[in-house]
Amino acid sequence: MAITRRTFIGTGAVAAGAALLPQAAAAAERIGALAAAPAAKGRPVAIASANGLRGVAKAFEMLKGGADPLDAAMAGVNIQELDPEDQSVGLGGLPNADGVVQLDASCMHGPTRRAGAVGALEGIATPSLVAKAVMDYTNHIFLVGEGAKRFALEMGFKEQDLLTEKSRQDWLRWKANQNRDDNWLDHEDDVRIKFTTGTINLNAVTAAGDVATVTTTSGLSWKIPGRVGDSAIVGAGDYCDNMVGAAGSTGRGESNIKVCGGFLTVEFMRQGMTPQQACLKTLERAVAMTEKRLLDDRGRPKFGLTYYAAAKDGGYGSASMYEGATFAVADAAGARIEKCAFLFSDAERPKG
Numbered sequence: 221m222a223i224t225r226r227t228f229i230g231t232g233a234v235a236a237g238a239a240l241l242p243q244a245a246a247a248a249e250r251i252g253a254l255a256a257a258p259a260a261k262g263r264p265v266a267i268a269s270a271n272g273l274r275g276v277a278k279a280f281e282m283l284k285g286g287a288d289p290l291d292a293a294m295a296g297v298n299i300q301e302l303d304p305e306d307q308s309v310g311l312g313g314l315p316n317a318d319g320v321v322q323l324d325a326s327c328m329h330g331p332t333r334r335a336g337a338v339g340a341l342e343g344i345a346t347p348s349l350v351a352k353a354v355m356d357y358t359n360h361i362f363l364v365g366e367g368a369k370r371f372a373l374e375m376g377f378k379e380q381d382l383l384t385e386k387s388r389q390d391w392l393r394w395k396a397n398q399n400r401d402d403n404w405l406d407h408e409d410d411v412r413i414k415f416t417t418g419t420i421n422l423n424a425v426t427a428a429g430d431v432a433t434v435t436t437t438s439g440l441s442w443k444i445p446g447r448v449g450d451s452a453i454v455g456a457g458d459y460c461d462n463m464v465g466a467a468g469s470t471g472r473g474e475s476n477i478k479v480c481g482g483f484l485t486v487e488f489m490r491q492g493m494t495p496q497q498a499c500l501k502t503l504e505r506a507v508a509m510t511e512k513r514l515l516d517d518r519g520r521p522k523f524g525l526t527y528y529a530a531a532k533d534g535g536y537g538s539a540s541m542y543e544g545a546t547f548a549v550a551d552a553a554g555a556r557i558e559k560c561a562f563l564f565s566d567a568e569r570p571k572g
Contacts, residue, residue, distance in 0.1 A: 262534025263429060265551040266296065268422040269470045269528060271306060273548040274299045277555035279424050289424040289432035290329045294348055296422045297436050301346045304384045308418025311345040312384040313438025316445045319391050321382035323347040324452035325436035326362075327355060330462030339364040339448035343379040344372045348436040351452075353377075361454060365446070394442050419451050421458055421468030423530040431532060433458040433466040433482070440473070449473025455483040464490045465532050467498070471525035471541070475514075479505045485529050495529035496537025496561050502527050503539055503563045516570040526560060537561065542569045 264283035266276040275296030282292040301310030308314070315321045325347035326337035336355025339362065341347045350372045354363055363371055373379060383391075419437035435457040439449050450473035451457040457473070459482030460466035467485035469476050476482075481502050488498035506525055514522050526540040528547055538547040539561040546557045 262536075262551055263425050264427045265530055265534050265536055265549065266292065266422060266424045267528050267530050267536045267538065267547065267549045268296065269420050269526065270546045270548055270557060271300055271308070271418070272296060272420050272422050273555060273557060275420065275422050276548045276550035279422060280550035280555065283424060283426055287426075288329075289331075289426050289430050290327060290352065290434065292426075293422045293424040293432050293434045294327070294352060296424075297348050297420050297434050298346055300420045301348060301436055304386070306418075307387055307390070307438070307441075309420055309436050309438055310347070311380075311382050312387050313382060314387055314441035315383055315391050315438075316443045316447070318445050319383065319388070319395075320445065321387070321438055322443075322445070322447075323382075323436070323438055324448055324457075325351045325434070326452050326454050326457055327351050327434040328432065328454055328458060328460045328466070329355065330431040330460045330466065333462070335361050335454045337362040337452045337454055338368040338372075339452035340446055341365075341368045341372065343369060343382065344377050345380060345382060346377070348434050350375070350377060351434075351436075362452070364448065364452075391442070419457075419470040421451075421470055421528055423458075423460070423466040423468060423528060423536075425466070425530050425532065425534055429462075429532045429534075431460045431462055431466040431530065433460045433468050435468045435470075437470075450476040450481070453477060455480045457482060459483040459486050461486050461490070463532065465495065465530050465535075467495075467527060467529040469525065469527050472523040475506050475510060475521070475523060475525055478509045481506065481525075481527060485527055489529065489531055494537060495531050495535055496539060499527035499529050499537055499539035500561055500563060503541055506541075507563070518568070520564060520568055520570050522570050539563065542566060 266279035279292040279296035300306045304312035313321045322340045328335040336351040421435040423433045435451045437451040456477045458468035485498045485502045528538045530536045543562040543566040545560040
């Protein structure tokens with residue numbers, strides 16, 4: 221009998237499916253193990269970027285009391301959003317090139333498989349809660365700019381000036397040193413000019429194994445107005461699957477967007493990797509996707525990127541591009557700072 225194209229394709233599909241069966245079985249076994257994990261294995265747990273020490277402590281206390289994982293994660297990041305001394309998120313965040321604070325945030329809720337996000341939001345100190353409102357009250361996931369602000373005001377959020385005097389002075393110092401020939405007096409303290417990609421990501425796992433994640437930021441300081449990084453993008457800045465776990469990131473958002481880092485880290489956990497292994501594997505992908513202009517002559521990235529992950533069974537881990545980074549975690553042993561795994565040693569970090 222002659223083999224038609226349809227027969228050939230069908231036969232090939234069966235063969236391919238058979239070849240993937242062992243991998244599929246292993247993945248199913250991993251997910252089944254996560255779903256059946258007892259609470260005593262480490263749940264509940266909250267993990268965040270290092271600036272989230274107070275946040276994970278708050279989240280863990282709420283999780284112990286039976287709170288929803290996203291409510292707990294939100295309460296944790298709200299501490300940083302409302303702290304004017306944290307210049308990387310919310311109130312007091314470092315502004316864009318025009319001196320305007322524009323905020324990004326996203327969240328995802330494992331039990332309901334829902335998500336929400338806002339980008340380039342102005343005048344509202346808690347973009348994470350606006351992102352949650354998008355999730356809770358609309359058929360959308362992502363609102364940006366003026367539309368996001370209008371929605372927030374309609375939902376009862378209060379508008380305020382987010383630019384503190386401290387951040388305003390940092391912006392003026394940056395602006396004055398941009399061009400030696402302009403009409404601004406130059407400062408001699410260039411070394412004190414801040415340039416940051418600071419963010420907070422927090423992942424929570426309940427005693428029952430439900431998961432959630434949230435990421436919020438003021439983004440890259442002095443950015444081009446309208447720039448939105450990874451923090452507002454579900455699947456990049458954060459992601460969760462209630463059958464597997466949750467993950468998020470801080471650092472160079474553009475590099476994370478290209479690898480869909482939050483999603484990819486969760487997928488690596490689905491394949492059987494521990495949270496730490498998954499974070500390291502995602503970093504490797506980020507390096508492989510980096511254009512030459514951002515690499516030194518040894519192929520080392522000239523930027524930082526850190527991933528944080530929590531598995532459904534309560535396991536957690538974090539990994540950074542370079543040695544020396546830390547993260548915050550809270551479980552039955554208390555809230556604490558731990559060292560991140562790393563892809564490159566400090567000695568391998570590009571100089572200058």
